[in-house]
Amino acid sequence: MKAHVYVTMKRTVLDPQGQTIQSALKKMQYKGIEDVRQGKYFLITLEASMDAAAARAEIERMAENVLTNPVIEEFTYRLEE
Amino acid sequence: MKAHVYVTMKRTVLDPQGQTIQSALKKMQYKGIEDVRQGKYFLITLEASMDAAAARAEIERMAENVLTNPVIEEFTYRLEE
Numbered sequence: 032m033k034a035h036v037y038v039t040m041k042r043t044v045l046d047p048q049g050q051t052i053q054s055a056l057k058k059m060q061y062k063g064i065e066d067v068r069q070g071k072y073f074l075i076t077l078e079a080s081m082d083a084a085a086a087r088a089e090i091e092r093m094a095e096n097v098l099t100n101p102v103i104e105e106f107t108y109r110l111e112e
Numbered sequence: 113m114k115a116h117v118y119v120t121m122k123r124t125v126l127d128p129q130g131q132t133i134q135s136a137l138k139k140m141q142y143k144g145i146e147d148v149r150q151g152k153y154f155l156i157t158l159e160a161s162m163d164a165a166a167a168r169a170e171i172e173r174m175a176e177n178v179l180t181n182p183v184i185e186e187f188t189y190r191l192e193e
Contacts, residue, residue, distance in 0.1 A: 078146055
C-alpha cells in the first residue's frame, strides 16, 4: 500500500517561496496564474500486510507528529492500494 | 481552476532526504514503513476564464521547463475545477 502525504502552509500563513515562484513564472510569460503555494510531498510505501485502518492510523500519527509543523502547516493524505 | 503538481526524484535516482526521513521514522517506532520518497508539491491557482485544454498545456510547459529538473526529476499533475 502507498500513502501520498501533502504538506502545505496553512491558508493564513504567508508562503514567500510560493510568491517567488509565482512572480518568476509571470516574468517568464506564463499565462493565467493567480496564485502559487509550495508544499512538500511524501510518498510512503507501507508493508503489504498492513490493513487500511492500521495504515490510516499510522500515517495520520506520522504526519501530525513528524512530517508537519502544526503551528504553520497542515496536511492531507491519500491511500492507494 | 486549480492544478496540483507533484515533483519527485526519478525512481533510478537516490533520494537521501527520503532515506533519512525513513530511518528517523523507524527509530521513532513507526511501524510498517518500507520506503519513503520526498518530493515537492505545487498548488497553482489558475484564472477561472482558462479552459481545461489551455490550463493543461500551460501547466505541462511550466512543470517541464521550470518546476522540474528533467535530468533527475519527474512530475505528475492533476487539474481540479
